[in-house]
Amino acid sequence: MRLLNRIAMITGGGSGIGRATAHRFASEGAKVVVADINDESGIKTVEDIEAAGGAGRFVHADVTVAAEVKALVRQTIEVYGGVDILVNNAFFCDGDDILTVDEDLWDKNIRGCLSSVFLCSKAVLPHMIDRRHGAIVNIASVNGLLGLGEEGYSAAKAGIISLTQNIAVRYGEHQVRANAICPGSIQTPAWVPVLEKDPDLFERLSKWYPLQRIGQPEEVAAAALFLASDEASFITGTTLVVDGGLTAGLKRMGEELVGK
């Protein structure tokens, strides 16, 4: 078991990538604290973990609110005695072109994606430093690497990469590691409203990916497990791209170059 008795806090653990990560971590022996604003889905994640023989706990927490984040960390420490792993996965995404996005919506994207990572990291770091042990895994996005639209969300995701590097550099001497993951398109409930309006979207998106498909949440969870585990003991401050090759190059441009 790769995370035996480790205490892992997963934000947005009620759905999609967070849920798959919670399951995977629990199956590797971790005690998992699922934090979510959606009580029903958060509780369901924990029930499923327990039904499979794992250990978990749901805590209602809005990770954009400092007091709720502090209470989340306090409860985790009361119940399990510490925090070894933090997966910052919760997010907010709305709006596209900055010319059509007002300040309020811009702030919501930054708060939901980036300030939440700031708040949760700030709350767990003192405990990780005390124990001289900790792994933070931040779920960013390929939107933080390339201009793909949704500017508020994308800028926040690029910010996560920088925050990850700075945490890694500043707290490495305390044996705290921090790494980011940049997923490409992953089939999760986040897409449901989009697919209702545009059912063929995944089929069209798949053509942009060298692997000719979009990803599954378990494929991101596997990367999170690696970065959270001791197998990644000398890896910190890095960004692991889990995108089916999307950001590796431009096939059509290559073909243009050689005149195909």
Ligand SMILES: NC(=O)c1ccc[n+]([C@@H]2O[C@H](COP(=O)([O-])OP(=O)(O)OC[C@H]3O[C@@H](n4cnc5c(N)ncnc54)[C@H](O)[C@@H]3O)[C@@H](O)[C@H]2O)c1
């Ligand atoms: N799905 C994709 O295609 C994709 C691609 C790149 C990156 N990502 C990133 O992966 C992460 C997970 O996305 P997903 O697709 O699994 O989403 P999802 O919608 O399936 O799950 C997100 C969960 O976060 C919770 N949440 C939202 N705001 C919260 C808050 N303020 N406090 C606590 N919980 C909150 C939601 O209730 C939900 O349970 C996000 O960071 C997202 O940006 C997803």
